[in-house]
Amino acid sequence: MQEEKLVELLDGLMSTACDNCKKIEGVSQEKADEICVGCPAGDRLCAILNENNRYSKIVLCGECEYYRKDNDCQGNEFAYCRLNNGLDESINSNDGCSRGKRKGCN
Numbered sequence: 001m002q003e004e005k006l007v008e009l010l011d012g013l014m015s016t017a018c019d020n021c022k023k024i025e026g027v028s029q030e031k032a033d034e035i036c037v038g039c040p041a042g043d044r045l046c047a048i049l050n051e052n053n054r055y056s057k058i059v060l061c062g063e064c065e066y067y068r069k070d071n072d073c074q075g076n077e078f079a080y081c082r083l084n085n086g087l088d089e090s091i092n093s094n095d096g097c098s099r100g101k102r103k104g105c106n
Contacts, residue, residue, distance in 0.1 A: 060094060061079065064102065066082045066083040067081065067093070078090040
């Protein structure tokens with residue numbers, strides 16, 4: 001689902017960029033197609049999607065079912081991971097790892 005949203009956002013971005021591209025302004029469709037084939041934007045889009053795939057397995061602690069908030073009985077709050085091989089020490093909701101499990105996901 002996250003990848004679909006990213007593709008949708010990038011498609012909107014490229015539509016805007018291509019519609020405003022000065023290189024294809026006023027040329028025939030055939031010439032515009034030739035220009036577009038050499039455009040590096042497609043390669044950059046692939047790089048963005050590949051980078052997203054690299055990090056798509058990361059679960060932020062705040063989204064993870066193993067994330068627990070607690071206090072030390074002295075008024076200090078902290079959070080920790082209940083997973084045996086999860087992050088050690090006190091964590092915050094923006095930390096993350098690839099071992100977690102998103103809340104509500106099976």
